[in-house]
Amino acid sequence: MIHRRCCFSLTTILLAVLMVATLAACSSSGKKWNPDDYTVKSGDTIFTIAWRYELDPEEFAAWNGISLSKFIKPGQRLHTRKPYNFAAGRRTDHASDIAYAPVTGGSGKKSASYSSSQKWVKADKGDTLYSLSKRSGVSVERLAQLNQLKKPYTIQPGQTIFLKPLNTSGKAGAKAGTGKAGKTQQPGQKTSWPGTVRWQKPATGKVIKKFNRQRIDAKGIDIAGKLGQPIVASAAGKVVYSGDGLISYGNLIIIKHNKTYLSAYAYNRKLLVQEGDSVKSGQKIAEMGRKDKLSPRLHFEIRKNGKPVDPLKYLPW
16 A cells, blocks of 8 residues: 555656646746647638637737738647737738638649648548658658647548648748639738628528527528528628638638628538638629538628627618
């Protein structure tokens, strides 16, 4: 019994010493671990992270000193709360670009091998981490580490896979999000946002689920319809997200309308616009789909300064 107690005490002491050493190492490097910080995953964008935490995207970017013309990368830690020493004057207008752990990059075409200078690739249908490892010459373990992936290393079509660490120190090559040909916005090009937003219905149909701020699945409304039915932009704006990286939203589009309002269109069968595209009010942006085994529907949300609001107070229903 005495022997077991001694072993337990030694183990406890060793763990305590290890924790102290880890904290000391973090302190000496000048980086303090904050449990409220978020670890970026492959495919994340400033807008999807802000959406998840119900934050204003521009404030979120400013808290982290991020220009939206620069990349964020898997493993990077971002503040999800306003830093205590944050100065409001440091906020800048980042609305003209899209920051992301890129969902575009590389040539987009499969090849026998990748260029040694290529930093990331876009996964195609049928790709696995093992096939990308073979073509890139980077070990599966290294790819998993760079992209914060855990076994069984599942990747999705359209997901960006990093082949090398991405330099985000500041002067590294910055790229803006791109959309369809002719609609790409260049870094530094300002967007002129309207002061007011003129809303219209994003789809025709009956509202089958109403807004409930307290329910995680009712931060917007559900509109019933038919599979493939047109989904249109509820107001003019710029597409800041198009993909399936937000859990429970399925194929999702987020549109920025001005410095105050964003709208989201979820459960789509097909997405027809990309990040960086400018859209007009009433423009078809997607085809209606369904969530799991539910009947066909559109899940529609409006965010005001990052916070969910009741769409029925804005739409002409």
